Amino acid sequence: MSRAEPSAPQGRGELRDRPQTARARRTTFRATLLRNELLTTFRRWRTVALLAVLAAVPVLVGIAVKIETGDGSSADGGGGGPAFISQITNNGLFLVFTALAATLPFFLPMAVGVVAGDAIAGEANSGTLRYLLVAPAGRSRLLITKYATVVIFCLAATLVVAVSALTVGALLFPLGDLTTISGTQISFAEGLGRALLIALAVAASLIGVAALGLFVSTLTGSGIAAMATTVGLLITVQILDQIPQLHVLQPYFFSHYWLSFADLMREPVYWDDLAKNLGLQALYAAVFGSAAWARFTAKDITA
Amino acid sequence: MGEVSAGEPERREARDEAGERELGEARDEAGEPVIATRALTKRYRGGQLAVDGLDLTVPAGSVFGFLGPNGSGKTTTIRMLMGLIEPTSGTARVLGQPMPRATRAVLPHVGALIEGPALYGFLSGRDNLIRYDSADPSADPRTRRARVAAALDRVGLTAAAGKKAKAYSLGMKQRLGLAAALLQPRRLLVLDEPTNGLDPQGMREIRSLVRELASDGTTVFLSSHLLDEIEQVCTHAAVMAQGRLITQGPVGELSAGARGRLVVTTPDPAEAARVLKEQGVGDVVVADDRVTGEPPDRDLAEVNAALVTAGVRVRGFTVQRASLEDAFVALTGEGFDVAG
Numbered sequence: 339m340s341r342a343e344p345s346a347p348q349g350r351g352e353l354r355d356r357p358q359t360a361r362a363r364r365t366t367f368r369a370t371l372l373r374n375e376l377l378t379t380f381r382r383w384r385t386v387a388l389l390a391v392l393a394a395v396p397v398l399v400g401i402a403v404k405i406e407t408g409d410g411s412s413a414d415g416g417g418g419g420p421a422f423i424s425q426i427t428n429n430g431l432f433l434v435f436t437a438l439a440a441t442l443p444f445f446l447p448m449a450v451g452v453v454a455g456d457a458i459a460g461e462a463n464s465g466t467l468r469y470l471l472v473a474p475a476g477r478s479r480l481l482i483t484k485y486a487t488v489v490i491f492c493l494a495a496t497l498v499v500a501v502s503a504l505t506v507g508a509l510l511f512p513l514g515d516l517t518t519i520s521g522t523q524i525s526f527a528e529g530l531g532r533a534l535l536i537a538l539a540v541a542a543s544l545i546g547v548a549a550l551g552l553f554v555s556t557l558t559g560s561g562i563a564a565m566a567t568t569v570g571l572l573i574t575v576q577i578l579d580q581i582p583q584l585h586v587l588q589p590y591f592f593s594h595y596w597l598s599f600a601d602l603m604r605e606p607v608y609w610d611d612l613a614k615n616l617g618l619q620a621l622y623a624a625v626f627g628s629a630a631w632a633r634f635t636a637k638d639i640t641a
Numbered sequence: 642m643g644e645v646s647a648g649e650p651e652r653r654e655a656r657d658e659a660g661e662r663e664l665g666e667a668r669d670e671a672g673e674p675v676i677a678t679r680a681l682t683k684r685y686r687g688g689q690l691a692v693d694g695l696d697l698t699v700p701a702g703s704v705f706g707f708l709g710p711n712g713s714g715k716t717t718t719i720r721m722l723m724g725l726i727e728p729t730s731g732t733a734r735v736l737g738q739p740m741p742r743a744t745r746a747v748l749p750h751v752g753a754l755i756e757g758p759a760l761y762g763f764l765s766g767r768d769n770l771i772r773y774d775s776a777d778p779s780a781d782p783r784t785r786r787a788r789v790a791a792a793l794d795r796v797g798l799t800a801a802a803g804k805k806a807k808a809y810s811l812g813m814k815q816r817l818g819l820a821a822a823l824l825q826p827r828r829l830l831v832l833d834e835p836t837n838g839l840d841p842q843g844m845r846e847i848r849s850l851v852r853e854l855a856s857d858g859t860t861v862f863l864s865s866h867l868l869d870e871i872e873q874v875c876t877h878a879a880v881m882a883q884g885r886l887i888t889q890g891p892v893g894e895l896s897a898g899a900r901g902r903l904v905v906t907t908p909d910p911a912e913a914a915r916v917l918k919e920q921g922v923g924d925v926v927v928a929d930d931r932v933t934g935e936p937p938d939r940d941l942a943e944v945n946a947a948l949v950t951a952g953v954r955v956r957g958f959t960v961q962r963a964s965l966e967d968a969f970v971a972l973t974g975e976g977f978d979v980a981g
Binding site for chain 2: 382
């Protein structure tokens with residue numbers, strides 16, 4: 339009763355005030371598909387599983403380092419392993435950097451490739467794409483919503499790794515001031531700030547893969563095929579990036595400047611490669627985003 | 642069996658309604674048709690001609706049956722009308738606007754069920770509808786929950802609304818697909834095989850739902866392979882075969898094109914067949930105690946009198962009205978090769 343009463347006068351007022359509320363309403367309507375898309379994506383069991391795997395990586399690394407150094411020896415004897423691993427025992431915050439360095443080459447882009455590859459192809463596969471388009475979601479609107487969702491997933495996945503690493507690091511190792519790569523000391527608070535910046539840089543590194551995956555997703559009607567192709571491309575590019583004879587091409591591989599995020603731990607920060615990385619990701623987003631748009635808006639939806 | 646006998650009064654009712662609607666439509670004649678295509682053609686990349694020069698006109702307020710065997714181009718046509726497929730040539734106008742160019746303006750007024758329902762199995766029935774509704778930029782989010790609840794209620798899914806869609810039976814999925822088409826008041830409903838997977842009770846419910854919607858003024862475009870279904874609910878129909886439109890028009894006129902058959906029930910079938918042939922009855926077929934044939938162009942009372950005069954004991958003497966299936970066979974010269 340009390341719920342119905344306030345809504346009734348509101349309804350009447352709305353008719354009178356329509357010109358004023360029209361703009362506000364349009365923005366609400368525009369965000370509504372994105373909100374629903376995010377809800378749908380993050381309620382998918384597969385998304386949750388991917389995030390759980392990502393969250394488990396820092397736990398494994400942390401426990402491994404703890405066991406390895408349990409007898410009081412330092413972990414830097416081996417010399418192998420991801421960046422920063424030798425410093426984890428001194429400062430748990432380094433687990434964040436180590437975990438991001440460990441997941442960026444494969445786990446993170448693979449997760450993004452799965453979500454991006456499935457974005458359009460998965461809907462086509464299940465037939466829900468035709469109903470979204472008949473709703474009508476609008477092809478450009480749907481594609482932009484899908485890309486926005488994948489980019490938000492990039493950020494969420496990176497943050498899951500970072501937060502999990504920070505928690506494990508805080509539980510297993512001491513926290514405190516830390517030493518940068520350049521040898522200077524920074525406070526723990528500034529270290530946290532750097533960690534956040536690094537997480538953002540890592541998330542931004544995935545924008546290119548996201549666009550590539552979305553483009554592949556518009557090419558096929560099978561979600562599995564799109565996911566496999568995207569992840570396959572990812573592995574291929576990583577391998578090609580290791581072949582010295584291809585050094586002319588390598589600066590254009592989306593993964594080439596990925597590890598530049600470590601430069602955020604220098605004092606002063608070395609921005610060159612970071613900027614190149616961001617530029618390259620923007621280029622991939624522009625090229626494959628346009629290709630995906632050209633393909634998707636002209637495609638016959640027969641699934 | 643029960644379904645057939647119960648269907649009989651329904652059929653008559655549909656006829657009456659059809660008559661009324663034809664009158665109403667004559668008044669609206671000036672109004673634009675809800676769907677109008679001109680030489681609509683689709684050739685797929687493989688070179689296969691799926692739809693060939695289709696000129697389809699669906700009058701406003703009609704319940705339009707779209708018939709044809711599997712692979713005759715019905716679904717391709719529907720997809721072109723919904724802006725999912727770009728025609729190779731020709732034009733399609735829906736609600737007076739060109740498709741696929743005007744999808745954003747037209748489709749909010751169109752509810753569609755195309756080639757069966759498609760759902761997110763991991764979402765509940767209610768959340769599936771919420772998702773489809775939020776895909777429509779013209780749908781008001783403030784009334785979303787209420788409209789979703791109303792649509793679920795309309796198809797009888799309220800009790801199962803919270804269940805995950807993957808646990809739904811085929812019939813429930815079909816109902817949920819229908820509910821998605823009914824999220825907003827629509828001017829046109831496109832229903833592709835809406836009774837697929839439903840039990841007889843469900844089919845009856847869908848038929849009465851279609852009639853209810855039609856009486857509210859919604860034009861219903863119904864594709865089906867079940868001829869008697871079309872006959873029961875449709876005012877107009879079109880028949881497609883091999884990508885071409887064979888005929889279209891009011892259902893009454895279509896079945897009137899095919900003539901009924903004379904059926905004589907008698908314990909003396911051989912004698913009856915001889916007399917009937919003498920009386921000018923064509924295509925005489927004897928099956929047990931039933932003799933059937935094409936009625937001649939003369940008063941049938943005289944034919945009956947001739948039978949009696951010849952000493953044939955007549956138990957029954959009727960003319961079976963031509964069904965749409967007879968019309969279809971007459972038009973295409975082939976059976977409607979889909980199992981009902």
